[in-house]
Amino acid sequence: MKKNVIVGQSGGPTAVINASLYGVVYEALNREDSFGTVYGMINGIEGFLNGKLMDMKPLDKSGELELIKTTPGSYLGSCRYKLPENLEDAVYPLLFQKFSDYKIGYFFYIGGNDSMDTVSKLSRYAQKTGSDIRFIGVPKTIDNDLILTDHTPGFPSAAKYVASTVREIVTDASVYDNKKSVTIVEIMGRHAGWLTAASALARKYKGDNPLFIYLPETNFSQEAFLKQIEKALRTTSNLVVCISEGIHDEHGKFVCEFANDVGVDNFGHKMLTGSGKYLENLVKERLGVKVRSIELNVCQRCSSSMLSGTDLKEAVASGAYGVKCALEGESGKMIALKRAAEDPYTVDYTTEDVTLICNQEKTVPTDWITKDGCDVTEAFIRYAQPLIQGEVSVPKENGLPRFAYRR
Amino acid sequence: MKKNVIVGQSGGPTAVINASLYGVVYEALNREDSFGTVYGMINGIEGFLNGKLMDMKPLDKSGELELIKTTPGSYLGSCRYKLPENLEDAVYPLLFQKFSDYKIGYFFYIGGNDSMDTVSKLSRYAQKTGSDIRFIGVPKTIDNDLILTDHTPGFPSAAKYVASTVREIVTDASVYDNKKSVTIVEIMGRHAGWLTAASALARKYKGDNPLFIYLPETNFSQEAFLKQIEKALRTTSNLVVCISEGIHDEHGKFVCEFANDVGVDNFGHKMLTGSGKYLENLVKERLGVKVRSIELNVCQRCSSSMLSGTDLKEAVASGAYGVKCALEGESGKMIALKRAAEDPYTVDYTTEDVTLICNQEKTVPTDWITKDGCDVTEAFIRYAQPLIQGEVSVPKENGLPRFAYRR
Numbered sequence: 001m002k003k004n005v006i007v008g009q010s011g012g013p014t015a016v017i018n019a020s021l022y023g024v025v026y027e028a029l030n031r032e033d034s035f036g037t038v039y040g041m042i043n044g045i046e047g048f049l050n051g052k053l054m055d056m057k058p059l060d061k062s063g064e065l066e067l068i069k070t071t072p073g074s075y076l077g078s079c080r081y082k083l084p085e086n087l088e089d090a091v092y093p094l095l096f097q098k099f100s101d102y103k104i105g106y107f108f109y110i111g112g113n114d115s116m117d118t119v120s121k122l123s124r125y126a127q128k129t130g131s132d133i134r135f136i137g138v139p140k141t142i143d144n145d146l147i148l149t150d151h152t153p154g155f156p157s158a159a160k161y162v163a164s165t166v167r168e169i170v171t172d173a174s175v176y177d178n179k180k181s182v183t184i185v186e187i188m189g190r191h192a193g194w195l196t197a198a199s200a201l202a203r204k205y206k207g208d209n210p211l212f213i214y215l216p217e218t219n220f221s222q223e224a225f226l227k228q229i230e231k232a233l234r235t236t237s238n239l240v241v242c243i244s245e246g247i248h249d250e251h252g253k254f255v256c257e258f259a260n261d262v263g264v265d266n267f268g269h270k271m272l273t274g275s276g277k278y279l280e281n282l283v284k285e286r287l288g289v290k291v292r293s294i295e296l297n298v299c300q301r302c303s304s305s306m307l308s309g310t311d312l313k314e315a316v317a318s319g320a321y322g323v324k325c326a327l328e329g330e331s332g333k334m335i336a337l338k339r340a341a342e343d344p345y346t347v348d349y350t351t352e353d354v355t356l357i358c359n360q361e362k363t364v365p366t367d368w369i370t371k372d373g374c375d376v377t378e379a380f381i382r383y384a385q386p387l388i389q390g391e392v393s394v395p396k397e398n399g400l401p402r403f404a405y406r407r
Numbered sequence: 408m409k410k411n412v413i414v415g416q417s418g419g420p421t422a423v424i425n426a427s428l429y430g431v432v433y434e435a436l437n438r439e440d441s442f443g444t445v446y447g448m449i450n451g452i453e454g455f456l457n458g459k460l461m462d463m464k465p466l467d468k469s470g471e472l473e474l475i476k477t478t479p480g481s482y483l484g485s486c487r488y489k490l491p492e493n494l495e496d497a498v499y500p501l502l503f504q505k506f507s508d509y510k511i512g513y514f515f516y517i518g519g520n521d522s523m524d525t526v527s528k529l530s531r532y533a534q535k536t537g538s539d540i541r542f543i544g545v546p547k548t549i550d551n552d553l554i555l556t557d558h559t560p561g562f563p564s565a566a567k568y569v570a571s572t573v574r575e576i577v578t579d580a581s582v583y584d585n586k587k588s589v590t591i592v593e594i595m596g597r598h599a600g601w602l603t604a605a606s607a608l609a610r611k612y613k614g615d616n617p618l619f620i621y622l623p624e625t626n627f628s629q630e631a632f633l634k635q636i637e638k639a640l641r642t643t644s645n646l647v648v649c650i651s652e653g654i655h656d657e658h659g660k661f662v663c664e665f666a667n668d669v670g671v672d673n674f675g676h677k678m679l680t681g682s683g684k685y686l687e688n689l690v691k692e693r694l695g696v697k698v699r700s701i702e703l704n705v706c707q708r709c710s711s712s713m714l715s716g717t718d719l720k721e722a723v724a725s726g727a728y729g730v731k732c733a734l735e736g737e738s739g740k741m742i743a744l745k746r747a748a749e750d751p752y753t754v755d756y757t758t759e760d761v762t763l764i765c766n767q768e769k770t771v772p773t774d775w776i777t778k779d780g781c782d783v784t785e786a787f788i789r790y791a792q793p794l795i796q797g798e799v800s801v802p803k804e805n806g807l808p809r810f811a812y813r814r
Contacts, residue, residue, distance in 0.1 A: 073578035171480035
C-alpha cells in the first residue's frame with residue numbers, strides 16, 4: 001500500500017522557503033505511483049501535534065502551488081518547537097501514533113539548525129523503535145550557517161537583497177557629497193557574518209562604499225571603530241559602514257547590550273535598540289558628524305523583489321531531490337549542495353547525516369576576513385558572486401507582487 | 408545667440424528624480440537649434456555658487472544618460488541651501504553674475520517645496536532686475552505634499568515600494584500564526600501622510616493587514632491606540648500597524664519626542680526618528696505581547712526594485728515639458744500634473760505659479776481618513792491605485808542593479 005507524505009516548515013522564513021515546499025510537493029504529487037496523499041503540516045511539528053494539517057493536492061489544481069514558489073514567508077506557517085533531548089519522552093510515541101493515524105511514510109522538514117535537530121531526533125527515534133518512516137531535512141536559512149553544504153537556500157536571495165539595497169543606500173548617501181556623513185547599515189546574522197559580508201558585493205568599483213564591513217566572527221572595538229571612521233572621513237565625504245547585528249567586544253558582549261545599558265526613556269524604562277542605533281549615537285557624540293543608521297530588518301528574509309534565480313532554482317531542486325532520496329530509502333539525512341564547478345558555476349545535490357549538522361554553526365572562515373577585521377577578502381567575493389545571479393519575475397496584480405496565502 | 412541651459416537637483420532624492428534630470432537634459436540636447444551648452448549644477452545652487460557645474464552632453468554620447476534614468480539618488484548631487492528672503496541680499500547679484508558668465512538663459516530646478524522656494528526667489532529677482540533668464544521648477548518628492556498638482560513624481564514609486572514591502576512584511580509576520588504578535592511599520596512623511604496611506608494598497612483582501620494606519624493628519628492618542636491593538640488581537644493573531652514618522656498627540660507633540668530629544672535641521676524642521684521604536688516598547692510593556700518595529704527608512708526613496716512605470720514615464724515627461732515651457736517663454740512656474748481621465752488613467756501636463764506652491768503643504772484630505780482615525784477610505788485607494796501601475800526593468804550587472812555615478 002502506498003504511504004502518505006507530510007511536509008512542514010520551521011524557524012524563521014526566507015524568500016525561497018516556499019520554493020522548497022513547492023519542490024517537495026510538486027515532486028511528490030508527480031509520483032502518484034509511489035505516494036499517497038501529500039499533507040502539509042500547519043505550523044510545523046507543533047501544529048501537527050495539534051492535528052493541524054492540510055491536503056496539498058487542491059493547491060496544484062487551483063494554480064496556487066505555482067504561486068507559492070515566489071511567495072515569501074512560510075506558506076504552511078512555522079513554529080519554534082524543540083523536541084525533547086530524551087527520546088524516552090512521551091511526545092515521541094504520541095507523534096508516531098499520529099504518523100501512523102495518517103499513514104505517513106515520508107516526512108520532510110524545511111528549516112535551519114533547529115529544524116534539522118527535529119529531523120535528527122525523529123529519525124533516531126524511528127531507528128530505535130524500528131519504524132520505517134523516512135525523515136529528510138531540506139535546508140533553508142538566510143544565515144547560511146549550516147555545515148556540510150556549500151551554502152543554504154535562502155542565503156543567496158537575502159545576499160542579493162542586501163547587496164542591492166546597500167548599493168542603493170550608498171547612492172542615496174552620496175547625494176550631499178559636499179557634506180560629511182556616516183551611514184551605518186545593520187544586517188542580520190547574530191553569530192555568522194555571511195549576510196553582512198554580502199554587502200561587499202554592493203561595491204561598483206575598487207574603493208567604493210561600503211568602506212568598512214564588521215562581522216561577528218571578529219571582536220569589535222568601539223575605539224578602533226571611531227579611529228577608522230575618523231581617518232576615512234578625511235578622504236571620503238559620505239561613509240557607508242555595514243555591521244552585523246551580532247558584533248561584540250572581546251569579552252563577547254554584544255554592542256547592542258551597551259545600548260541597553262544607556263538607553264532609558266523618560267518613564268525610566270530601557271529603550272531596546274540595535275547595534276546600529278547605538279553606534280549612530282556614539283559617532284554623533286564623539287565625532288560630531290551627521291550620522292544615520294538603517295536596520296535592514298525582516299525585509300532581508302521576506303523581500304521578493306531581489307530573488308536570486310540561482311537560489312530559487314536550487315531551493316526547488318533541494319525539495320525535489322529530498323523526495324527522490326526518501327523514495328530510495330534514505331532517512332536521517334539533510335539535502336546538501338556541493339559546488340561542482342566554478343566557471344560556469346554548477347552544483348550537485350547530495351545528502352549528509354542530519355545528526356552531524358544540527359546544533360553546529362558554520363561561520364565565515366577567518367582567512368576570508370581582512371587582517372584589520374573590517375572587510376572581507378576576494379575569496380568571499382568569488383564564493384558569493386555566482387549565488388546572486390539570475391533574475392526572477394514575480395507574478396504581479398494591480399502593480400504589486402501577487403502572493404499565495406492560506407485561506 | 409543661443410543661450411545655455413542649467414539644471415540642478417535639490418533636497419532629498421527620490422527613485423525617479425534622475426528620470427526628471429534625464430527628461431530635461433535629453434529634451435534640451437535634442438533642441439540644439441534653440442539651446443547652447445546644457446550644464447548640470449553639482450550640489451544644486453550651493454555648488455553652482457562655488458563654480459561647480461558639468462557639461463551634460465558627454466553623458467549622452469557615452470550612454471550614461473540612459474542609465475541615469477533608472478538610477479536612484481541625485482546624480483548631480485543635492486543641497487539644502489535656502490536663499491535669503493530679502494531679495495536685496497548680496498547673494499542674488501553674485502548668482503546672476505555667474506548666470507551671465509555661463510550665458511545661462513534657462514534654469515531648471517528639480518525638487519520639492521524648498522526647491523520651489525529657490526525657483527520663486529530667483530524668478531522674482533529676475534523680474535525685479537529685468538533679467539530674461541527663465542526659471543522653471545520640476546516637481547519631485549516622495550512626500551506628495553506639493554499643492555496645485557495631482558501628485559508629485561517620486562511619490563508613486565515610493566508608494567509602490569511601501570505597498571509591496573508592507574505586503575511582504577505582512578506575509579512574514581503571519582508565519583507564527585499560532586502566536587500573537589504586533590508589527591509596527593514606520594513610514595516617511597512628517598506632516599503629510601500620503602506615503603503611510605499607500606500601505607493600504609498592500610491588502611490582498613478585505614480585512615487583510617495592515618489593520619490600522621495612522622497618519623499625521625489626525626491626532627494620535629497612545630491610550631486609544633493601545634485599546635485598538637488589544638481589541639484587534641482578540642480576533643487577529645498577527646497584527647500589522649502602519650504609522651507615519653510624524654504622528655503626534657493633540658498638542659502637536661510628536662510621538663518620537665516622548666522618547667527622544669529632537670534636533671532641528673537648517674530649514675527649521677524637526678528631525679524625527681523612532682516613533683515605531685517608541686510604540687514597540689509601549690505595546691510590549693503595556694500589553695505584554697511580542698512586538699517588532701520596522702523603519703522603512705531611506706529605502707522608500709532610493710529603492711530601484713519597485714519603480715512605478717507610470718511614475719518613471721511622468722518624471723521624464725515633467726522634465727521634458729519644463730524645457731518646452733521655458734522655450735515658449737514661461738518663467739516662475741512649476742510643472743504640474745492634472746489627472747485628465749480615471750479609467751484608463753491619463754494625465755495632462757501644465758504649469759502653475761511656483762510662488763503659490765512653495766512653502767505650502769498638501770496633506771491627505773480629512774474625508775479620505777476614516778472617522779476612527781486609523782484607516783484611509785476607498786477614495787484614497789482610487790486615487791493611488793493608478794499611480795503604482797507598470798513595471799520597470801532596471802539594467803543589471805553581475806546580478807545587481809547597474810547605476811550611473813559621477814566620476
